[in-house]
Amino acid sequence: MSAHEGQPSQLRLNPLTGRWVTVATGRTTRPDDFSRERQAVETGPRRPCPFCPGHEESAPPALESYGGAGDWSLRVVPNRFPAFAGSEPMTVRNLGPVFSHAPASGIHEVFVFDRRHDTGWADLDDAQAGLVMTALRDRFEDHGRRSGVRYTQAIVNHGREAGASLTHPHGQLLGMPIVPGEVAEEEAGFRRFAGSCLLCTVAEAERDAGHRVVLDGDGVLVVCPFWSGPPYEMLVVPDAHEGHISRADPHDLEAVGRALRDGLARLRGEVGDVSYNLVLHTLPHHHEDPFHWHVHVLPRIQSVGGFEQGTGVPINIVAPEQAAAALSAGVAV
Numbered sequence: 001m002s003a004h005e006g007q008p009s010q011l012r013l014n015p016l017t018g019r020w021v022t023v024a025t026g027r028t029t030r031p032d033d034f035s036r037e038r039q040a041v042e043t044g045p046r047r048p049c050p051f052c053p054g055h056e057e058s059a060p061p062a063l064e065s066y067g068g069a070g071d072w073s074l075r076v077v078p079n080r081f082p083a084f085a086g087s088e089p090m091t092v093r094n095l096g097p098v099f100s101h102a103p104a105s106g107i108h109e110v111f112v113f114d115r116r117h118d119t120g121w122a123d124l125d126d127a128q129a130g131l132v133m134t135a136l137r138d139r140f141e142d143h144g145r146r147s148g149v150r151y152t153q154a155i156v157n158h159g160r161e162a163g164a165s166l167t168h169p170h171g172q173l174l175g176m177p178i179v180p181g182e183v184a185e186e187e188a189g190f191r192r193f194a195g196s197c198l199l200c201t202v203a204e205a206e207r208d209a210g211h212r213v214v215l216d217g218d219g220v221l222v223v224c225p226f227w228s229g230p231p232y233e234m235l236v237v238p239d240a241h242e243g244h245i246s247r248a249d250p251h252d253l254e255a256v257g258r259a260l261r262d263g264l265a266r267l268r269g270e271v272g273d274v275s276y277n278l279v280l281h282t283l284p285h286h287h288e289d290p291f292h293w294h295v296h297v298l299p300r301i302q303s304v305g306g307f308e309q310g311t312g313v314p315i316n317i318v319a320p321e322q323a324a325a326a327l328s329a330g331v332a333v
């Protein structure tokens with residue numbers, strides 16, 4: 001048992017990169033973690049899934065529930081092992097010249113987006129795919145009202161290689177007291193792109209080029225971007241220019257949910273039920289900088305090696321043009 005177990009999470013600054021690290025030791029004892037040693041256990045008798053209907057009491061009480069009480073279609077529950085928790089103000093303390101830390105205050109929620117256990121976003125019907133996105137929008141609005149939450153990261157981890165701790169379809173929302181480095185870099189990218197919006201321009205250029213388009217319609221474009229890092233990476237961009245997901249039009253939100261479903265179904269049709277991460281990027285809550293909200297689909301087909309870790313430069317062995325050709329031909333619309 002770790003000496004730090006049960007201690008609140010802490011943010012620590014890496015002075016080499018200027019990026020923050022969260023030290024959340026409570027998570028190492030997560031009972032359902034897919035750590036390497038536990039993988040074999042998955043084939044044996046399983047504990048009841050806390051996200052399945054009928055086991056709602058084994059997860060903390062819902063913060064939000066959509067659909068009827070006994071017939072819910074989406075639930076938002078607090079994460080039992082939060083990486084960010086509490087409302088202590090973001091005060092950076094310096095223990096000497098290189099040890100800077102701050103409380104990892106914030107919110108960590110789980111959203112269970114299907115009643116069925118062995119499914120994924122690729123299996124949602126139109127109504128449910130739309131509901132997931134409108135429910136997410138509601139959470140972003142809620143997080144934006146909490147003092148101290150500067151940015152909310154929404155993710156879905158599907159499959160072991162993507163870091164999923166439970167197989168039941170679910171995602172996570174992490175409300176953080178900082179703007180993380182990845183988002184700050186994207187904001188800088190939008191600012192550097194003088195003239196018009198970077199992603200509006202990407203959408204136009206990809207439509208002109210045509211051969212990296214996977215799906216196009218209903219106000220949403222799905223492409224394998226020109227700069228794809230992982231094989232079969234997809235970028236989902238709503239046509240309507242908006243920086244904040246919390247201000248997105250309900251029709252556009254629902255259309256993004258369906259486009260994700262269709263893109264993921266094509267990915268499965270082409271390469272099988274592979275692990276993937278969905279990463280939603282939107283403006284930090286109180287920023288008004290140039291931005292255009294979007295979703296990254298990052299398949300975990302290829303493991304990340306030392307070169308990628310050391311340089312941040314992925315080596316993609318499937319050209320996005322080749323990936324898009326396969327995905328756009330994969331399944332009938």
Ligand SMILES: [Zn+2]
Binds near residue numbers: 049051117
């Ligand atoms: Zn389940």
Ligand SMILES: [Zn+2]
Binds near residue numbers: 197240241242292
């Ligand atoms: Zn735009």
Ligand SMILES: [Zn+2]
Binds near residue numbers: 186281294296
């Ligand atoms: Zn992004």
